[in-house]
Structures are given as C-alpha cells and as structure tokens.
Amino acid sequence: MGNADWTPDSIAHALPDAGMRQEFWRQFNLTPLDGLKALGEKWVKAIEDLEGAVERGRAVRAFQQQNGGELPAEYSDVTDLIVESRAA
Numbered sequence: 001m002g003n004a005d006w007t008p009d010s011i012a013h014a015l016p017d018a019g020m021r022q023e024f025w026r027q028f029n030l031t032p033l034d035g036l037k038a039l040g041e042k043w044v045k046a047i048e049d050l051e052g053a054v055e056r057g058r059a060v061r062a063f064q065q066q067n068g069g070e071l072p073a074e075y076s077d078v079t080d081l082i083v084e085s086r087a088a
Contacts, residue, residue, distance in 0.1 A: 006044055014047045 008028055015021045024043055031039045063072050071077055 006040060008040070011040060011043050011047065015043075016050065020046075 008024075012021050012024055015024060027039055027043075028036070060072060060075065064070065
C-alpha cells in the first residue's frame, strides 16, 4: 500500500495487536493536526517493519525445517543469553 493509500482506519487494522491499536488511537487523538502526517508515517513504518520481520521469520523457519533445525549462517542463537539475563 502506498503512503497516499493509508488512512487512520487502515493503519489501525494493519496493527497485529490490540495494545498497539489502542496506542495508535491514543496518539492519534492527542496529536495536533499539523503532526498527524508524521504520526501516520511513523506507524506505517512500524507496520512495514513488522511485516518484514514476519517474512524473515518465515524464511528462517523454512531454512530450519530443511536443515535439521540449524540457523542460517548469518544468525546467532542467543537463547542461552536470554535465559541467563532473565535468571539474573
């Protein structure tokens, strides 16, 4: 969808989480009129970033399924670091 095609409603519907939608509408309602374009651009970028992350996640999962669970070379398994940081 091009930038001109986005509306506040289409942005809200594209957000995958009720909390994100609520935050978008909160910001939308509190933003002065002259700041709405920048706010919309910020949220459209967030949607595009999320969509890109989903595609990368699907590609990694497909790679793992074809390679016995191994990650592609450009990725690092940080599971142990996360577990350690949560235990601390």
